[in-house]
Amino acid sequence: MTETVKNTFLFAIVGGLIVLTGFLQSWNSALLILNMGLVSAIMAIGVNLQWGFAGLFNIGVMGFVALGGLAAVLVAMPPTTEAWAAGGTGIIISLLLGAATVIAAVLVRTWMHAGPVRSLAMLAVIVVGFFVYRAVLDPSVEAVEKVNPAATGYLGGLGLPVILSWPVGGLLAAGAAWIIGKIALGLRSDYLAIATLGIAEIIIAILKNEDWLSRGVKNVVGLPRPVPYEIDLQNDPSFVERAAGLGMDPVTASTLYVKLGYAVLFLIVLGVLLWMAEKALKSPWGRMMRAIRDNEVAAEAMGKDVTRRHLQVFVLGSAVCGLAGAMMTTMDGQLTPGTYQPLRFTFLVWVMVIVGGSGNNFGSVLGAMLIWFLWVQVEPIGIFLLELATSGMADGPLKTHLLDSAAHMRLLTMGVILILVLRFSPRGLIPER
Amino acid sequence: MDFLNAIVALANFVLIPAISYGSQLALGALGVTLIYGILRFSNFAHGDTMAFGAMVTILVTWWMQSVGIGLGPLPTALLALPFGILGCVALVLVTDRLVYRFYREQKAKPVILVIVSMGVMFVMNGLVRFIIGPDDQNFADGERFIISARDFRAMTGLDEGLAIRTTQGITVVTAIVVVAALFWFLNRTRTGKSMRAYSDNEDLALLSGINPERVVVYTWLIVAALATVAGVLYGLDKSFKPFTYFQLLLPIFASAIVGGLGNPLGAIAGGYIIAFSEVTITYAWKKIAIYLLPERFEPDTLVQLLSTDYKLAVSFAILLIVLLFRPTGLFRGKAL
Numbered sequence: 001m002t003e004t005v006k007n008t009f010l011f012a013i014v015g016g017l018i019v020l021t022g023f024l025q026s027w028n029s030a031l032l033i034l035n036m037g038l039v040s041a042i043m044a045i046g047v048n049l050q051w052g053f054a055g056l057f058n059i060g061v062m063g064f065v066a067l068g069g070l071a072a073v074l075v076a077m078p079p080t081t082e083a084w085a086a087g088g089t090g091i092i093i094s095l096l097l098g099a100a101t102v103i104a105a106v107l108v109r110t111w112m113h114a115g116p117v118r119s120l121a122m123l124a125v126i127v128v129g130f131f132v133y134r135a136v137l138d139p140s141v142e143a144v145e146k147v148n149p150a151a152t153g154y155l156g157g158l159g160l161p162v163i164l165s166w167p168v169g170g171l172l173a174a175g176a177a178w179i180i181g182k183i184a185l186g187l188r189s190d191y192l193a194i195a196t197l198g199i200a201e202i203i204i205a206i207l208k209n210e211d212w213l214s215r216g217v218k219n220v221v222g223l224p225r226p227v228p229y230e231i232d233l234q235n236d237p238s239f240v241e242r243a244a245g246l247g248m249d250p251v252t253a254s255t256l257y258v259k260l261g262y263a264v265l266f267l268i269v270l271g272v273l274l275w276m277a278e279k280a281l282k283s284p285w286g287r288m289m290r291a292i293r294d295n296e297v298a299a300e301a302m303g304k305d306v307t308r309r310h311l312q313v314f315v316l317g318s319a320v321c322g323l324a325g326a327m328m329t330t331m332d333g334q335l336t337p338g339t340y341q342p343l344r345f346t347f348l349v350w351v352m353v354i355v356g357g358s359g360n361n362f363g364s365v366l367g368a369m370l371i372w373f374l375w376v377q378v379e380p381i382g383i384f385l386l387e388l389a390t391s392g393m394a395d396g397p398l399k400t401h402l403l404d405s406a407a408h409m410r411l412l413t414m415g416v417i418l419i420l421v422l423r424f425s426p427r428g429l430i431p432e433r
Numbered sequence: 434m435d436f437l438n439a440i441v442a443l444a445n446f447v448l449i450p451a452i453s454y455g456s457q458l459a460l461g462a463l464g465v466t467l468i469y470g471i472l473r474f475s476n477f478a479h480g481d482t483m484a485f486g487a488m489v490t491i492l493v494t495w496w497m498q499s500v501g502i503g504l505g506p507l508p509t510a511l512l513a514l515p516f517g518i519l520g521c522v523a524l525v526l527v528t529d530r531l532v533y534r535f536y537r538e539q540k541a542k543p544v545i546l547v548i549v550s551m552g553v554m555f556v557m558n559g560l561v562r563f564i565i566g567p568d569d570q571n572f573a574d575g576e577r578f579i580i581s582a583r584d585f586r587a588m589t590g591l592d593e594g595l596a597i598r599t600t601q602g603i604t605v606v607t608a609i610v611v612v613a614a615l616f617w618f619l620n621r622t623r624t625g626k627s628m629r630a631y632s633d634n635e636d637l638a639l640l641s642g643i644n645p646e647r648v649v650v651y652t653w654l655i656v657a658a659l660a661t662v663a664g665v666l667y668g669l670d671k672s673f674k675p676f677t678y679f680q681l682l683l684p685i686f687a688s689a690i691v692g693g694l695g696n697p698l699g700a701i702a703g704g705y706i707i708a709f710s711e712v713t714i715t716y717a718w719k720k721i722a723i724y725l726l727p728e729r730f731e732p733d734t735l736v737q738l739l740s741t742d743y744k745l746a747v748s749f750a751i752l753l754i755v756l757l758f759r760p761t762g763l764f765r766g767k768a769l
Contacts, residue, residue: 057544059477059551130738138734183753187760188694189544190475194686195756198749201683209742342679347555350548405563412559418552419532422545 007362007430014369021377028252031259033376034369038266039328041368043345044352045273045361046320051350052359052432053286054313055293057189060180060196062345063203064318067176068169068325069335070207073220075165076330077157083147083212088155090140091212094133101129144212154215162224166269166326173322174315176203181314186307192314200346207337214335221334227261230254262331269327270365273320277361289313290359321349343411348375351418357428366429371417375410382409434591439724441593445582446720451712452705453601453670456608459704460663461681462688463615463697464656470632470695471652472533474546479660479685481557484678485524486661487668488565490517491572498574506576508599510665517665521657528553529653537649554679561675570673573600600669611662612701615655619697624651632695680745684711687748691755693762702763707748715741 018037022030043061050056105125112118145153176199184195208217233239233254243253280286292299292306300306329335348371356367383406390399421428461483468476476482493513503509532553536546578584579602582594619625624647631638631648639645664678671677688707692699717735726732739746755762 055544057547183756187756190547191690191756191760193475193477193547194683194690194752195749198683198687198745198752201680202743202746202749205742205745209740343555343558347551350551354548401566405566408559408562408567410559411555412563415552415555415557415559419549419556422549422552423532423535 010366010429014366014373017373028255031256031263033373035259035262035266035331037369037372038270039324040349040352040372041270041365042273042324043321043349044356044364044368045277046317046324047349047353048358048361048364049277049317049320050314051353053289054310056310056314057193058196059193059346060200061321061349062340062342063200064173064321065325065345066203066207066340067172068322069329070214071169071172072162072165072223072326072329073214073335074157075160075168076162076224077220078159080147080152080154080156083144083152083155086147087140087143090136094137094140097136098133101126101133104129141212154212162330163226166323169326170319170323174319177315177318181311185310185314200342204337204340217338219334219336223330223333225333226265226330227258230258233257266327274361274365281361348414351414354418355421355428357430357432359432360430363428363430378410378413382406435724438591438593439721441591441595442721445595447712447716449597449601451709453604455705455708456604457663457667458684458688458708459701460608460611460659461685462700462704464659465685465689466695466697466700467652467656471628471648474543474550477547477550477682478554478557480678480682481554481561482521482525482660483664484561484675485557486517486521486657487664487673488561489520490514490661490665491570491673493517494572504575508573508575508669510572510669514665518658518661521661522654525653525657558675558679567675572673573669575599604666604670607662607666628652683745684748687752690752690762693764696764699762699764707751710751711744711747714738714747715744
């Protein structure tokens with residue numbers, strides 16, 4: 001069996017699993033799995049760029065994904081005019097002041113000679129800058145959040161088509177990645193891991209607490225969509241007629257139609273990214289990346305700027321994660337900061353990449369679809385298994401406890417899968433060529 | 434009088450909470466730093482090791498409470514602590530045997546071990562949630578306060594009260610005892626010395642006849658004990674919730690890196706630095722400012738630099754500053 005046949009076979013199995021879900025459960029849930037699988041595949045490509053190509057360990061995927069979600073809100077929601085009038089300028093000015101403070105501190109550092117005077121000057125610039133920033137920011141934030149807090153209470157977005165937010169999400173994530181990479185790359189490899197872990201937690205904290213930006217835990221709902229609304233389809237006589245022609249009732253047909261619409265959009269993005277990642281992998285740039293990954297010292301001796309290349313690929317990979325985040329928020333139609341869990345968005349993507357085969361783009365895509373399928377289906381399976389195991393038991397606290405705990409089976413299963421794959425098949429399902 | 438009141442308020446709201454939180458972080462960071470120094474990887478499962486040890490302790494505590502064993506004014510958890518440590522030791526030794534040893538023999542790159550430790554983290558996290566559930570658990574009992582705010586006010590006649598909770602007192606005393614024992618062990622005993630030698634230079638240590646597996650086992654023993662103690666103290670002082678232990682990972686790593694990874698003294702200093710910065714930056718200084726400043730300057734805001742929701746941001750900012758200016762940490766890491 002040649003490699004291509006084997007890989008096609010593997011993809012066919014995952015496709016078959018999703019089709020099976022369609023037949024056994026419902027086509028709606030099958031398409032949901034497919035869509036989230038496609039988004040996860042894009043995240044996995046991003047992580048594979050960093051880990052598979054360059055050996056960088058990023059455990060802040062969640063943060064970059066959330067930044068993409070923020071981009072969807074900032075680009076697509078209609079602006080809240082009263083809020084802008086109340087405090088928009090103040091917030092913009094204060095953010096500029098904050099940036100100016102950082103720049104001033106950097107300038108002090110570059111211009112003055114090293115010594116206690118410089119440290120004191122930098123500290124003074126930062127402290128004064130911080131208080132000025134807060135003095136301008138606080139009243140504006142209060143004014144903005146007072147504007148109809150039940151419905152808006154935030155600045156809103158730009159009111160542009162939501163598709164535009166996808167590249168913007170990538171850009172936001174790239175910006176955050178650049179800052180982190182600039183600081184943590186070039187040091188010991190685990191420092192990047194800790195720094196990314198931190199930035200992810202902080203991005204989520206900002207999304208949860210800065211109500212003027214994205215309504216915090218009050219969530220932004222009703223994001224505009226790139227595909228038609230179900231209700232419009234159901235009121236469209238020609239659509240109802242076509243659905244009837246296929247023997248479906250209009251409600252089911254419209255939900256399926258919408259999900260298929262997303263699937264097509266996601267497939268296009270995934271296809272383009274996959275093509276670009278493959279090109280990059282096979283180009284001299286990709287070979288250089290892998291050379292650096294396999295032996296940094298040798299690559300450096302050959303005149304490669306390891307830290308810069310690492311920064312480059314780190315920013316690129318994070319941008320892909322941000323793009324995927326914007327796509328996911330678009331599909332959900334809402335930004336809910338409370339749902340961003342590191343287990344779900346960072347760790348799961350890592351399992352996808354490693355199970356699929358790090359260093360191989362197709363492997364990442366396969367891993368993403370497979371693991372997402374398992375992630376969705378492990379819970380019902382876990383409940384079923386536990387029910388089976390406890391069926392002989394008398395009703396009691398232990399039995400209820402075991403049945404209640406089924407939800408935590410996911411964490412355990414995914415952790416065990418990761419450890420087993422790393423140990424017995426570290427190259428994954430589709431190994432790197 | 435106002436000045437005294439200000440000092441008491443400062444002690445009550447800043448110094449005492451920061452000291453006890455700092456002790457908990459220091460104990461956690463010591464575990465991370467020992468693993469880094471001897472096994473040479475950043476153990477991301479440390480937060481969940483703490484949670485596991487604390488969980489075993491909680492289960493034993495509940496059992497003791499139900500059969501009526503207690504320590505009177507002290508929390509029963511102190512009696513249950515040795516059992517928690519035993520449970521945690523068993524867990525980490527099994528993990529090491531099943532998971533880490535394979536990579537050690539292969540001499541795998543540290544980053545692979547870090548990823549493996551992430552997998553272990555999720556298994557442990559799942560175990561803890563499976564056994565005790567994801568919710569808050571309260572297991573503190575005994576006397577709540579060493580000095581309550583009301584008694585303090587009655588004693589001194591000041592307006593401000595100073596409350597010292599029993600758990601805070603226990604945290605500090607236990608931390609001092611544990612740290613003293615650890616340093617005595619590392620510096621005075623044969624095993625401790627062999628651990629330091631192994632950390633300094635693996636090859637030389639092997640040549641001089643140190644058994645690496647023995648060193649590794651001892652390291653895990655100590656780490657499990659430290660993690661359980663830290664986890665139980667944190668749980669007593671605040672509350673036990675599996676997810677908060679995962680979130681403790683960031684301040685713990687920040688403490689270890691600020692002090693210099695691999696350096697136990699640094700880990701302790703780092704723990705207090707992080708704790709004090711977190712508490713002072715997220716504390717609302719209005720009360721103290723009112724005591725100290727003349728009436729004209731009295732602030733009308735809370736004088737809070739950052740809201741408490743950004744506690745994590747403080748440890749992160751300190752981490753970044755250290756990485757920028759002194760990546761080896763304040764105490765020059767990697768020397769045990």
